[in-house]
Amino acid sequence: GAVVSQHPSRVICKSGTSVKIECRSLDFQATTMFWYRQFPKQSLMLMATSNEGSKATYEQGVEKDKFLINHASLTLSTLTVTSAHPEDSSFYICSARDFRGRHPDTQYFGPGTRLTVL
Amino acid sequence: AQKVTQAQTEISVVEKEDVTLDCVYETRDTTYYLFWYKQPPSGELVFLIRRNSFDEQNEISGRYSWNFQKSTSSFNFTITASQVVDSAVYFCALSDLYNQGGKLIFGQGTELSVKP
Numbered sequence: 001g002a003v004v005s006q007h008p009s010r011v012i013c014k015s016g017t018s019v020k021i022e023c024r025s026l027d028f029q030a031t032t033m034f035w036y037r038q039f040p041k042q043s044l045m046l047m048a049t050s051n052e053g054s055k056a057t058y059e060q061g062v063e064k065d066k067f068l069i070n071h072a073s074l075t076l077s078t079l080t081v082t083s084a085h086p087e088d089s090s091f092y093i094c095s096a097r098d099f100r101g102r103h104p105d106t107q108y109f110g111p112g113t114r115l116t117v118l
Numbered sequence: 119a120q121k122v123t124q125a126q127t128e129i130s131v132v133e134k135e136d137v138t139l140d141c142v143y144e145t146r147d148t149t150y151y152l153f154w155y156k157q158p159p160s161g162e163l164v165f166l167i168r169r170n171s172f173d174e175q176n177e178i179s180g181r182y183s184w185n186f187q188k189s190t191s192s193f194n195f196t197i198t199a200s201q202v203v204d205s206a207v208y209f210c211a212l213s214d215l216y217n218q219g220g221k222l223i224f225g226q227g228t229e230l231s232v233k234p
Contacts (some may be wrong), residue, residue: 111162
């Protein structure tokens with residue numbers, strides 16, 4: 001149980017284009033999902049908390065217009081990196097909590113998406 | 119403010135050795151959760167264990183064991199008889215479910231290298 005998927009796993013795009021990353025909870029409903037960013041050899045940095053049916057809550061320093069988050073259903077959240085630039089290249093990871101599961105406080109992570117902007 | 123410190127950035131051991139990964143946390147909350155995650159080279163974070171602040175019992179799962187001590191604000195992780203497949207980055211994390219909406223505060227991670 002508590003499986004989270006991400007798509008795509010890798011994406012390479014040209015500077016200036018937008019990229020959409022999907023995060024799905026496969027076997028449970030997730031009212032809250034989280035989006036993280038991880039640079040090489042570094043820890044995970046929380047970017048935003050995605051709540052189903054409402055606006056995402058962004059962490060300080062994260063540009064809302066740059067990183068658009070939509071959580072339209074209980075099993076899907078999307079992160080769109082708009083007008084991507086090389087400095088946006090990173091490993092993006094989502095997680096979800098299973099509120100009805102045995103451990104509603106535990107975040108289960110997707111496999112991550114490696115974004116490379118040329 | 120909440121904080122998690124993993125002072126060991128890299129550890130290298132030879133297979134079959136025991137190894138302990140340290141984790142020290144700071145929080146003013148009385149109710150909180152502690153976690154360990156494993157991140158192998160593939161990148162996906164694998165959940166290993168959760169512990170709430172009211173449960174100080176140590177836990178053992180196969181070759182893995184965890185020592186939670188509130189008195190020293192530590193939640194250390196020991197791998198017994200390490201194997202090459204244990205090579206990964208291990209993250210300790212802290213969560214305050216009630217006041218922070220379940221946000222995870224991660225330590226910097228400890229990269230464990232187990233050599234054959």
